[in-house]
Amino acid sequence: MHAPLIEAHHLVKLYTMGEETVHALDGVSFSIPRGGYCAIVGPSGSGKSTLMNILGGLDTPTHGRLVIDGADIGALDDEGLARFRNRTVGFVFQSFNLLPRMTALENVELPLIYAGVDAKQRRAQAEQLLARVGLAERMSHKPTQLSGGQQQRVAIARALAGKPALLLADEPTGALDTRTGQEILALFNELNREGATIVLVTHDVEVAAAANRTIEMRDGRIVADHANERTPRHDAHV
């Protein structure tokens, strides 16, 4: 637990739009230890989504060095990135991104399919994870038969499948009402206390306050990086 899970050195991401070159990331450096719970905040266009995509192995930095769980992201090819996304990170999206034709159980099994886990083991793991997020009774429901909060719980269970080192959440409460959003954040807190490293991207300062640490971004740079006061409210639901 001593070596940081994420080490970012001077990350630069350039996009060329016609004649213009946009610095989506303009020299971003930070590190997050194992077991950390960090929120990345900033207005749209601040580069937080780009940073999130790079942390998740969906994109690679133009310059700079990013090491996550010992893997140099910039050096991975498509196959290496796919393996990284499969084994090292778990995504939670704002719009859940569950496949509508599949049951909750099948959605959670999806990353395990790409890991090559056999069907029996896959089913056992998925059942365990759904029970963990409180959906033991809803395993064979399709996403449309679940509430928003329940859908996000399925998505979190899916993100946890394959025991990733890092949980990446992109506006996980953005599509939920306040109360349900609080429940999801409480679940993150719980998972963090059980040892999960979580990076949460949001534009909502209140949501960011749920994390232990906040990195504020603006125009592709980090403008602030501070530890959060733990407010009793966030722990109350746990």
Place this chain on the structure above:
Amino acid sequence: MMRTSDLVASAARALRANPMRSALTALGVIIGVASVVAMVALGSGAQAQVERSIASLGSNLLIVVPGSFRGAGGVRGQAGGWDSLTLDDANAIAAQVEGVLVVAPSQRSRAQVIANGLNWNAQVEGVTPAYLTARDWEIAEGRFFDETEERQARRVVVLGATVARELFPNVDPIGETVRINGGAFEVIGILESKGQTGFGMDQDDVVLAPFTTVKRRISGRNRRADTVSQISVKAVSEDVLRQVEEDVTDLLRQRHRTREGEDDFTVQNLSSITETAQQTTQVFTYLLGGISAVSLLVGGIGIMNIMLVSVTERTREIGLRKALGARQADILHQFGLEAVALSVAGGAIGLVLGVLGAWLMTSLFNLPLVIAPQNAIMAIAFAGLVGVLFGAYPAWRAAKLDPIEALRRE
């Protein structure tokens, strides 16, 4: 790395999700494969039919007829050379050409045949006993006349199956009497049925009588006694057939003192006719198959079209799968397999429909049903190939999608 069983399950699930669309997409391939199978079977059936009917004329057979069809400067009809072949020519071929099994001269004429108040216009052919061997013909009932009867010009006849049926619908013709040109002839045998020739002539519509009998009593009254209308030459094997053909031609040129191009006879080689007919029907088969293959191509384009729509519709799903760890190869395989599954399933259904269609058409046209197993396997394999070819591009598009862009898509 995705397991194969999961890959198959995933493709099956995607196809089941839109059953109507999958069925309509496969329909293009179904129609394509069905028409290829049916058309090739129909062509093969026609080919088999032609081969069979030509073979029924007799194998390793040369037929020498008077007159020349080869006039280069103009049309030389048969009429001028009508009497150019003689019995001596036939005897000379038998005596001098090597590799000849039998030589059978014959004299043809048409006549009205009357029996029991029924009458029938048949081809009456005067032949020698060797004729049966030359034409690979068998006696179905009774017997054939022998050489003595032939020499003595006995009044006996052997009926073809059609003539026997027409003149003696209810009676056994053996021992009965028929009248030809006023003379009475005893029926001593009935020929085995040969069916039609490739040119649509009924070979069973014939009455065989001894050569001398026909010459003297039926056709020969106003003609020279030694001319023949045809000489059938049967070679001992197919290998020597060409050589025999050349030797017969050379010998007859010598005897008739003609030069090449001025011949008053024609040597027809039935195996070359067979070859020509085979080639014709083969071209016919290829043509039909080729036209049908175009519809299979259209079916393939249909698959490509739907797969492209499917990739667009499922962009978000593809992005998600990539985010969850799907490699490009996994996506490629998934979408490729969907296309191949559609086309192979379509191919299998098309094969069944094609066989049914071929059976229907061949029974309609009275052709033999010829379906080679390798054609069936090829049809399925070809359908699979269509799936691979036309599924490749949409699958490649899916595999190359940028996951970030894909996830952003609504």
